[in-house]
Amino acid sequence: MTDTANFDQMLAKIETGAGFIAALDQSGGSTPKALKGYGIDDGAWGSDEEMFALIHGMRSRIVTSPCFNGEKVIGAILFERTMDGEAGGKSVPALLWERGVVPFLKVDKGLEDEADGVQMMKPIGGLGELLTRAKAKGVFGTKMRSVINSASETGIAAIVKQQFEVAGEILDHGLIPIIEPEVNIKSETRAQCDEILLAETRKALDALPEGRRVMLKLSLPAKAGLFADLVSHPAVIRVVALSGGFSRTEACTELAKNNGIIASFSRALLNDLKHQMSDDEFDASLGGAIDEIHQASIA
Template sequence: MNREQLEQMRYGSGFIAALDQSGGSTPSALAHYGIPPEAYNGDVEMLNLIHEMRARIMTDPSFRGDKIIGAILFEDTMDRQVAGLDTANYLWSMRRVVPFVKVDKGLAAEQDGVRCMNPIPGLEALMERALAHGIFGTKMRSFIRLANPRGVRAIVEQQFEVGRTIVARGLVPILEPEIDITSPEKRLAESLLRDALLEGLGSLSPDELVMLKLTLPEDDDYYRPLIEHPNVVRVVALSGGYSRDEATARLARNHGMIASFSRALTEGLTVDMSDAAFEAEFKSAVEQVFAASIT
C-alpha cells in the first residue's frame, strides 16, 4: 500500500471522480455526452469513445489532486493509456490523483428487496493487474431498493467478505451498498444499513482498512459514526441520480463526507464543446463539488 496515497485519501481536501461506467451504463454516459447509440457499432467502438471522453476529463487543467484526490476507473480504462502513460500512472505521477478500479461484475437479480453482486470470476487476477498498474484501491457496488433486514444484511455480509479478500492483497476496497434514492423506505433502509455496516466494521482487525460509498442520507450527518470509525479511511457519497445542484446541497449538510460523483460531475459536458467551453464547464463543476466536499 502506498502510504502517501493513504494519507491523501484519509486527510486530503477534495473528492473522488467516478469514471467507472461499465458496459451496461456506458451508452447512457455517452448519450449524456452527446454521442447517441447509433453513432457507434459494437463494444469496441463504444469503449474507444468512452475512453476518449474520460481522457479529455483526466487531461483537463482542473483535474488535479488539489481538489480531486482520487478517481475510480473502469477495468478497461485501467488497461489503457492517457497522454502516453498507463492511466493509473498518469493520474498519480502527473496529477497527484489516487487511482481506484471497479471490480464488480454487475448485479444479481433482486431478492429480499436488494440486488447483491454477481460472482466476480478472476478477481485474484484482476487484483494482480491492478497492483502492477499502481492502483491503490477497488470499488464494488450493490443495490438496496427496500428496507428488508435480511436483504440488507446479505448485501453487507457479501461486501465485507469480498472486501477482506481485497484488503489481504494490499488494496483498499470501497464498499458501495447503494440505496435507491426513490425507495419508499429510504430512511428505514439507511437505519438498517448503518447498523449492519457498524457490525461489519466491528469484525475487522485494526489493520484492515476500508472505504464506504453511500447514498446521501435523509437525515443530515446520519453516517457520522461510520466516518469516525478507525477502520474507515473515508466515507464518500454517490450522487445516485440526483442532479449536481441537489447532490451538492445534500452533501454540504453531511459534514465529513466527500463526493464520489459520476453523472453529477460530468453533467453539462458534451463532445462538441470547444476546449475553452469544456474547460470552463468542468472547472465550474469541480469547484461546486469541491466546496460541498470540504464542509
C-alpha cells in the first residue's frame, strides 16, 4: 500500500531526483514488436499467455539488473500485467521501490482511430477498480497516452480536455497522473502542434484547483526550450520526454537542449537488449544505455 510516508518519499524522488523514468509499459499490440526487438520472433509463442510470459521475463531481467536502481532511474512505468507479476520473488512495484525506483502504471486502453488530426484515448473501462488495486500494490502514479498528428486546434484542445478529465479521476484516487499528449515527430506540422499543445496545456494547468498537481510526458519539441513555462508551472511536478521514434543518440541530443526536462524513454532505452545475451552482456548493455540517458537528463 502507498501510505502517506511512502507517497511523500516517492513525490520527493520524482520532483527532485537527478535521473529519468524508464517506460516498460508496452502492451497488447505493441508486445510482439517489443519481443522482436529483444530477439524473440513471432513463432516463439502459441498464445497470448505465452507471449506475455516472455515479455514479463524480459522486464524481470531489466528490473533485477544491478544497474537498474534509484541512483539513475528514478521511476518506471509498468503495464498492468507487470504490476500484477513478480520479479526476484517480490511484487514488481515492491521490488522497484526497494531499489529506490518509483512505480507508475499505464492505464489507457489504446487509441481511437484518427479524427480531426488526433487520436483520442479509448474509453478506460474499470478505471476506478484498477486505480484502487494499483494504490494497494504501492503504485505512485499513472500514465496515459494520446497522439497528435496534425496542427488542428480543435483536435488538440479535445485531447487536452480528455487527458485532464481522466487525470482528475486519478487524482481523486490519490495517485499522480502523467498526462501524455504525444506529438508525432514525423508530422509535417510538428512545430505548430507543439505551439497549440503548449497553449492548451497551459490553460488546463491554470484551471486546476489549488493543490492539484500533475506530470507531463511530451514529445521533444521542434524548438528547443519551448516548454520552459510548463517545467516551471506550479501545478507541474515534473516534465518528462518520450523518445518518440528518435534513436537513443538523437533523443539524448534533443533532450539535452531542453533544460529541466528528463527522459521517459522506452525503445531508446531497450533497443540494444537481446534475449540471447549472457547476464554480463545484458547488464553492460543496459548499464550503458542508462548512463547515456541519465547524462542527457541532468545536462
